[in-house]
Amino acid sequence: MNIEKVANLIIEKFPRVHFNKEPFYVLVSTVLSQRSKDENTEVAAKNLFEKFKNPAELANAKPEELHELIKPAGLYRQKAKRIIQIAKILQENYNGKVPDSFDELLKLPGVGRKTANIVLYVSFGIPSLAVDTHVHRISNRLGWVKTKNPEETEFKLMKLIPKNLWGPLNGSMVEFGKKICKPVKPDCKNCPIKKYCNWEGKNDSII
Ligand code: SF4
Numbered sequence: 083m084n085i086e087k088v089a090n091l092i093i094e095k096f097p098r099v100h101f102n103k104e105p106f107y108v109l110v111s112t113v114l115s116q117r118s119k120d121e122n123t124e125v126a127a128k129n130l131f132e133k134f135k136n137p138a139e140l141a142n143a144k145p146e147e148l149h150e151l152i153k154p155a156g157l158y159r160q161k162a163k164r165i166i167q168i169a170k171i172l173q174e175n176y177n178g179k180v181p182d183s184f185d186e187l188l189k190l191p192g193v194g195r196k197t198a199n200i201v202l203y204v205s206f207g208i209p210s211l212a213v214d215t216h217v218h219r220i221s222n223r224l225g226w227v228k229t230k231n232p233e234e235t236e237f238k239l240m241k242l243i244p245k246n247l248w249g250p251l252n253g254s255m256v257e258f259g260k261k262i263c264k265p266v267k268p269d270c271k272n273c274p275i276k277k278y279c280n281w282e283g284k285n286d287s288i289i
Contacts, residue, residue, distance in 0.1 A: 085226055085242050085243060086243065086244055086247070088224065088275055088278045089243055089247050089251055090247065091274065091275055091278075092251065092254050092255060092258050092275065093247065093250045093251060093254045095254075095258075095274050096254040096255075096257035096258040096261070097250075097253075097254060097257070098250075098253025098254055098256065098257050100204045100253070103204055103205050104205065105179070105180035105182075105201060105205035105206070106136060106137055106172070106180050107127070107131060108180075108200065108201050108204050108205045109168070109180050109187075109190075109193070109197070109201050109205075110127065110130065110131075110165055110168070111123060111124075111127045112196075112197040112200050112201065113161060113164055113165060113168070113192050113193070113197065114126050114127055114130075114152060114155040114161060114165075115155070116157070116161070116192070116197075117156060117157060118154075118155040118156050118157075120260075122154045122155050122156065123154075123155050125154040125155075126151065126152040126153070126154045126155035126158075127155075129150075129151040129152065129154070130148065130151045130152055130165075133147075133151060134148075136178065137168075137169040137172040137173050137178045138169075138173060138178055139169075140165060140166055140169035141166065141169040141170045141172075141173045143166055143169075144166075145159065145162040145163050145166060146162075148161075148162035148165065148166070149162055152165075161192075164191050164192035167190075167191045167192075168190050168191060168192070168193070171189075171190060171191075172190075180201065180205065182202065182205075182206040182208065184198050184199070184202060184210070187201060187202070195212075195213075195232075195233060195236065196212045196213060196214050196232070197212075198210075199211060199212035199213075199236075199252070200212045200252065203248070203249035203252070204249075207249075208249075209245040209246065209248045209249055210248055210249060211236055211239055211240055211243070211248035211249075211251065211252065212252040213232040213233070213235045213236040213239065213252070214232060214252070214256065215232065215259075215265070216255050216256045216258070216259030216260070216263075217232070217235065217239075217251070217252060217255045217256075217259075218231070218232040218235045219259065219263070219265060220255050220258065220259055220263050221235055221238075221239060221255075222235070223263065223268075223279060223280070223281035223284075224275075224278065224279050224280060224281070225279070225280030225281070226238075226239065226242060227239065227242075262274075268281075268284075270283075270284040270285070
């Protein structure tokens, strides 16, 4: 199978547009998105940034001031604390700016490989492959990798996929994973890349 060709097909058919690429917005939104649906993350981010515009304002906030604003994204107590901690660290160590370095991003609380890679690609245009549950599941179903966790998938995919596709592939696989190649009962009948898929259950899957 030509993996590059199939990756391009997914990117073409399931484009993802990032309306706001401002680094602090992308970083905080990605923290908010952990275990949250996109639509709920968007409401929480909108509420939060209407009141607090930047790290300087958030560094001085109290967690309780954030609770109602970000409640739609869930885990709001934990996320409020993290967001304020991040804002404080950015103020103290990075002149209020989000660093464009993977290693520096990983030092921030609540920021893992996925979040760091999303910020690097979306905000700074640096080729980065963010692997979440969608990317992990779909890559395994397609037969591109045989891996047990997203981190393993990330390293394998980086060897299989050209660098220029790393960034766009994440957003497109998320869209594809929400609309067609869902975790349970994927819509294989309407899948535009079905003929390239190795998943043994694809012909039985119905909606
Ligand atoms: Fe996913 Fe089914 Fe398409 Fe395979 S055929 S990629 S399992 S939706």
